Amino acid sequence: MKSSATDCLLDLYDEQHELEDYQSGVPRWCTGCGDNAILTAVQRLCRDEALRPEKTVFVSGIGCSSRFPHYMKTYGFHGIHGRAFPVAEGVKMARPDLTVFVNTGDGDCCSIGAAHWIHAIRYNMNLTVFLHDNRIYGLTKKQASPTSPIGTKSNTTPRGSYLDALNPLSVTLGVANASFVAQAVDWIPESLFEIVKAAYHHKGMSFVRVLQRCPEWLPNSFEPWMQDPDRIQLLHHENSLQLSAGLSKVYKNQLQHDPLDMNRAREIASSEDVIPVGILYQNRDIPRYEETRQTGVLRTTETIRKGFDAELDKYTV
Amino acid sequence: MASNKPMKKAEPGKRAGSSKSAPVTLSEHIVEIISDSGEGAQRCGQSLGSIAARMGNGIWTTEIIPAEIRPPARSVAGASGNRIRIGSKYITNGGDQTDLVVAFNEQVLLGRVRDRELKPGCIIFLESMWRKHSNINISMAYIETHDRLVAAGYDVRETPMEQECQRLNADPKRGKNMFALGMLCYIYSFDLQAARDQVALTFGKKGKSVIDANVKLLEAGHQWASANLDFRFSIPATPAKHPQIVTNGNTALALGVMASGIELCAMYPITPATSASHYLSDVFEKVGGMVHQAEDEIAACAFAIGASYASKCTVTITSGPGYSLKQEAIGLAVMAEIPLVVVNVQRGGPSTGQPTKVEQGDLMCAIFGSHGDAPKVVMAPATIEDCFYSIITARKIAEAFNMVVVVLTDASLSSSQQPFNRPTFNESWLAPPIDQSPIPEGARPYDWDATTGIARRFIPGQPGGMHTVTGLAHDRDSHVAYDPDINQESLRARSLKLAALQKTLTPPEVHGDAKGDLLLIGWGSTKGAIEETVDILRAEGKKVASINLRFLQPMQPGIKEIMQRFKKVMTIEVNWSDSPDEEIIDESNRRYSSLAILLRSRYLVDVDCWSEVRGQPVKPSTIRRVALAKLKK
Numbered sequence: 001m002k003s004s005a006t007d008c009l010l011d012l013y014d015e016q017h018e019l020e021d022y023q024s025g026v027p028r029w030c031t032g033c034g035d036n037a038i039l040t041a042v043q044r045l046c047r048d049e050a051l052r053p054e055k056t057v058f059v060s061g062i063g064c065s066s067r068f069p070h071y072m073k074t075y076g077f078h079g080i081h082g083r084a085f086p087v088a089e090g091v092k093m094a095r096p097d098l099t100v101f102v103n104t105g106d107g108d109c110c111s112i113g114a115a116h117w118i119h120a121i122r123y124n125m126n127l128t129v130f131l132h133d134n135r136i137y138g139l140t141k142k143q144a145s146p147t148s149p150i151g152t153k154s155n156t157t158p159r160g161s162y163l164d165a166l167n168p169l170s171v172t173l174g175v176a177n178a179s180f181v182a183q184a185v186d187w188i189p190e191s192l193f194e195i196v197k198a199a200y201h202h203k204g205m206s207f208v209r210v211l212q213r214c215p216e217w218l219p220n221s222f223e224p225w226m227q228d229p230d231r232i233q234l235l236h237h238e239n240s241l242q243l244s245a246g247l248s249k250v251y252k253n254q255l256q257h258d259p260l261d262m263n264r265a266r267e268i269a270s271s272e273d274v275i276p277v278g279i280l281y282q283n284r285d286i287p288r289y290e291e292t293r294q295t296g297v298l299r300t301t302e303t304i305r306k307g308f309d310a311e312l313d314k315y316t317v
Numbered sequence: 318m319a320s321n322k323p324m325k326k327a328e329p330g331k332r333a334g335s336s337k338s339a340p341v342t343l344s345e346h347i348v349e350i351i352s353d354s355g356e357g358a359q360r361c362g363q364s365l366g367s368i369a370a371r372m373g374n375g376i377w378t379t380e381i382i383p384a385e386i387r388p389p390a391r392s393v394a395g396a397s398g399n400r401i402r403i404g405s406k407y408i409t410n411g412g413d414q415t416d417l418v419v420a421f422n423e424q425v426l427l428g429r430v431r432d433r434e435l436k437p438g439c440i441i442f443l444e445s446m447w448r449k450h451s452n453i454n455i456s457m458a459y460i461e462t463h464d465r466l467v468a469a470g471y472d473v474r475e476t477p478m479e480q481e482c483q484r485l486n487a488d489p490k491r492g493k494n495m496f497a498l499g500m501l502c503y504i505y506s507f508d509l510q511a512a513r514d515q516v517a518l519t520f521g522k523k524g525k526s527v528i529d530a531n532v533k534l535l536e537a538g539h540q541w542a543s544a545n546l547d548f549r550f551s552i553p554a555t556p557a558k559h560p561q562i563v564t565n566g567n568t569a570l571a572l573g574v575m576a577s578g579i580e581l582c583a584m585y586p587i588t589p590a591t592s593a594s595h596y597l598s599d600v601f602e603k604v605g606g607m608v609h610q611a612e613d614e615i616a617a618c619a620f621a622i623g624a625s626y627a628s629k630c631t632v633t634i635t636s637g638p639g640y641s642l643k644q645e646a647i648g649l650a651v652m653a654e655i656p657l658v659v660v661n662v663q664r665g666g667p668s669t670g671q672p673t674k675v676e677q678g679d680l681m682c683a684i685f686g687s688h689g690d691a692p693k694v695v696m697a698p699a700t701i702e703d704c705f706y707s708i709i710t711a712r713k714i715a716e717a718f719n720m721v722v723v724v725l726t727d728a729s730l731s732s733s734q735q736p737f738n739r740p741t742f743n744e745s746w747l748a749p750p751i752d753q754s755p756i757p758e759g760a761r762p763y764d765w766d767a768t769t770g771i772a773r774r775f776i777p778g779q780p781g782g783m784h785t786v787t788g789l790a791h792d793r794d795s796h797v798a799y800d801p802d803i804n805q806e807s808l809r810a811r812s813l814k815l816a817a818l819q820k821t822l823t824p825p826e827v828h829g830d831a832k833g834d835l836l837l838i839g840w841g842s843t844k845g846a847i848e849e850t851v852d853i854l855r856a857e858g859k860k861v862a863s864i865n866l867r868f869l870q871p872m873q874p875g876i877k878e879i880m881q882r883f884k885k886v887m888t889i890e891v892n893w894s895d896s897p898d899e900e901i902i903d904e905s906n907r908r909y910s911s912l913a914i915l916l917r918s919r920y921l922v923d924v925d926c927w928s929e930v931r932g933q934p935v936k937p938s939t940i941r942r943v944a945l946a947k948l949k950k
Contacts, residue, residue, distance in 0.1 A: 024785075025796075053783050054777070054778055054779060054780045054781070054782065054783055055777070055778055057627070057777050058785075059623070069785040070785050070787070070796075070797065072785075073783055074783050075777040075782075075783050075784070075785070076783075076784070076785025076786070077623070077626060077653075077785065077786055078785050078786065078787040078788065078789065079619070079622075079649055079788060080619075080645055080646060080648075080649050080788055083615060083616070083619040083646065085616075086611060086612075086615070086616035086617075086619035086620040086623065087619045087620070087622060087623035087626075088623060089620050089623060090581075090583065090619065090620040090621060090622060090623025090624035090625070090626070090627070090631070091623040091624065091626060091627040091777070092623075093581065093607075093609065093620070093623075093624055094580070094581060094623070094624035094625075094627045094628040094629075094631075095627040095628055095777065095778065097778070098627060098777055098778065115612055115613060115616070116612065116616055116619075118612075119611075119612035119616070293607055293609075295602045295605065295607075297602060297603065297604065297605040298605060299580065299604065299605030299606070300605075301744055301747060303603075303604050303605060304575070304576070304604045304605070304742075304747065305742045305744075306604075307575065307600065307603040307604035308572070308575050308576050308604065308742050309742060310603075311572060311575065311600055312562055312572070312739055312740070314518065314521075315562040315563055315564045315568070316560055316561065316562050316739055317367050317368075317370040317371040317515075317561050317562070317563050317736065
């Protein structure tokens with residue numbers, strides 16, 4: 001809407017930053033919390049891509065993961081529970097020149113903010129979204145979340161949770177205009193970083209579900225997968241991520257998957273035994289709402305005066 | 318029994334004996350056009366209002382809206398139409414009872430009679446086609462109702478509008494409204510050319526053939542009335558010196574958004590607010606703005622907050638239930654000090670309430686809504702013109718103080734039309750460009766001024782201003798803080814901003830006597846009716862006056878001093894209050910209406926109140942009765 005107007009106010013220059021230029025405060029997450037791994041990957045991304053701190057905004061909702069913006073030395077918006085998406089959409093719509101990230105948790109995104117999640121996929125705005133999915137409510141001290149596996153014992157489900165878990169990947173892949181869907185796990189930093197990077201470079205809403213450990217409330221919940229590398233399935237393709245020698249050595253279960261293949265992506269998303277890691281789906285051709293809504297009309301005082309007067313003419317008697 | 322014998326008054330032309338007399342001069346008249354939904358009575362009424370305004374008459378039009386989109390045809394609840402009060406002088410409200418009605422069927426009239434909207438003896442032009450309808454139930458219902466209306470003393474004139482339209486090979490379902498418009502233009506001695514011009518403007522978008530067809534119907538109606546009616550009125554007009562525009566409140570509001578420097582409106586459909594967004598959706602893009610229809614009310618508010626945070630102030634437009642849903646997000650904007658304009662076009666509540674009806678029930682919710690102490694500015698436009706200028710003022714306040722500004726209009730303002738001086742665009746209405754200048758080293762994102770609480774806002778893109786805004790308690794660096802002193806300090810700062818704004822306001826204008834026996838206080842759309850009542854009472858020798866409060870939070874200075882000059886003070890509102898006449902109501906349990914509570918608590922003055930929630934604009938005759946009773950007590 002007004003990117004051209006704001007860009008011309010700014011000096012365009014190249015600037016290098018160090019990691020600490022993006023670091024703010026000492027994260028207050030628990031030792032061993034998967035959020036730390038995501039923070040590290042994202043700060044590395046910012047440095048490697050030389051993102052200008054003043055042109056970068058992290059938007060979050062409420063929950064452990066939503067503390068994320070406080071630990072970035074960029075602009076940040078730590079809002080209200082479940083509403084990170086619409087706030088981020090507003091930021092991006094008003095200022096397409098800003099790089100906007102969204103940090104949301106499994107309660108924030110898949111429960112209280114589920115409506116916004118569905119519609120954010122439809123809008124497909126150029127946002128990089130991290131779903132910090134630890135399958136439990138952390139900040140409110142251990143209640144079952146929509147992604148908790150059935151039978152999860154929590155403070156609200158002391159005899160085990162009653163419902164099957166919601167699969168955020170399947171849901172996202174089921175919504176019109178899904179354009180980038182990936183999954184990462186906090187305990188494989190190399191692939192986490194590569195996925196974060198691919199998500200950042202995608203034009204459209206990139207949705208990255210990061211399975212993360214919660215040592216405080218669900219310790220060992222990913223233990224079976226961590227103990228058995230064969231239960232991690234690395235996705236790769238010439239149009240997608242390529243695997244490094246190091247990763248290939250440890251993780252032998254690899255699947256060549258064309259990220260344009262939606263049907264296959266849905267199958268992969270629904271696998272329960274193995275955790276697929278990589279890009280499930282990517283389509284670069286889905287329109288982005290902030291671009292669809294561009295009219296090309298440059299807002300000047302004269303345009304407004306003319307448009308306003310033309311409207312008044314319609315009502316003048 | 319089912320006699321089809323034509324009534325004596327069935328053919329007005331024959332009865333009149335074609336004798337033409339000079340028009341009867343009136344100072345004002347109230348005329349209604351009502352039909353089934355979809356028959357175009359709304360458009361006819363709006364056009365009549367605009368034509369009257371073209372003639373220089375004062376007008377106030379009021380929509381008559383059924384709650385459903387397609388209520389059953391010929392039903393009492395299905396009346397759809399418009400009511401136009403036309404006067405020699407400037408008209409500020411819908412007035413009292415109707416003097417003349419054009420009805421496309423008899424059933425829609427019954428609801429108006431039941432609601433006591435028609436003046437005794439009122440002239441009724443009633444579509445006569447139903448008398449000979451092939452369905453015996455319909456013709457019987459028509460005859461029965463017709464006879465009842467005649468017996469009740471109404472001046473019923475059966476009119477063959479359908480038949481006359483068919484004579485022009487026009488589809489009466491679509492064209493009858495323009496025929497009726499032509500009749501009314503004759504009756505009120507309006508210039509036929511002014512009427513043609515208005516029809517051309519109304520159908521401008523649809524092309525010449527549509528305009529021509531409608532003009533033909535208009536002329537036919539005019540001719541028929543001229544040939545068949547034995548009376549004619551004239552309401553002398555004083556053309557305004559300044560060019561006038563005629564819009565309803567929602568259109569004025571949308572024009573205000575366009576002219577205010579706001580670039581984005583985020584909304585979710587809700588009656589009666591949506592028409593403002595419809596209009597904006599049509600025109601806003603032409604000036605580089607946009608309307609975003611969000612997935613829900615909460616998202617609309619959060620989207621607006623996100624856009625405001627990153628650039629200029631935005632607006633979200635809603636009505637009662639949507640306003641309730643937005644409360645948490647509004648609290649966030651208050652806490653993070655992000656400018657935001659929220660328009661609440663109030664309707665009847667609570668819950669889904671009366672979506673199309675007027676009420677002023679959201680005042681407390683606007684001031685005290687959202688949990689915790691969430692100070693925000695609350696304004697209430699009182700006229701259609703106010704709806705326009707309030708948005709410009711609201712945007713400026715929101716950005717000057719980094720506050721949420723709530724603009725309370727209502728279902729009456731939203732759909733009523735009134736002429737006002739055509740605004741002259743002023744560059745100073747617009748917002749300055751987005752500040753992208755570097756933030757000086759050491760500057761803090763919430764550097765609250767010790768006296769006013771105001772802090773400079775850092776906007777993303779400003780180098781050196783990086784910080785994370787949060788809905789959590791925070792210090793001057795926007796760091797999450799649980800320190801008791803910091804919470805005390807930050808709530809103080811946000812509260813002081815209201816006081817700082819209040820210092821810039823001027824006292825409300827007193828309408829009527831500077832001192833006397835009774836002061837009536839209102840807010841919002843009741844202004845016109847209250848002031849008209851004051852004029853009537855003063856003409857009757859009573860010492861009365863009124864004030865209308867444009868700002869409800871903070872309140873303008875000087876209100877207490879004004880109240881103290883009167884022996885009695887009471888508010889007139891369209892919301893709930895317990896009547897002191899109830900058997901179990903006394904001073905220890907009476908619930909006062911909203912403004913009365915606010916005035917009593919703030920000024921320690923014994924403010925009485927009168928209010929009603931009939932879903933209709935309060936009438937001058939009602940206020941007069943209430944005021945006279947209060948004067949006697």
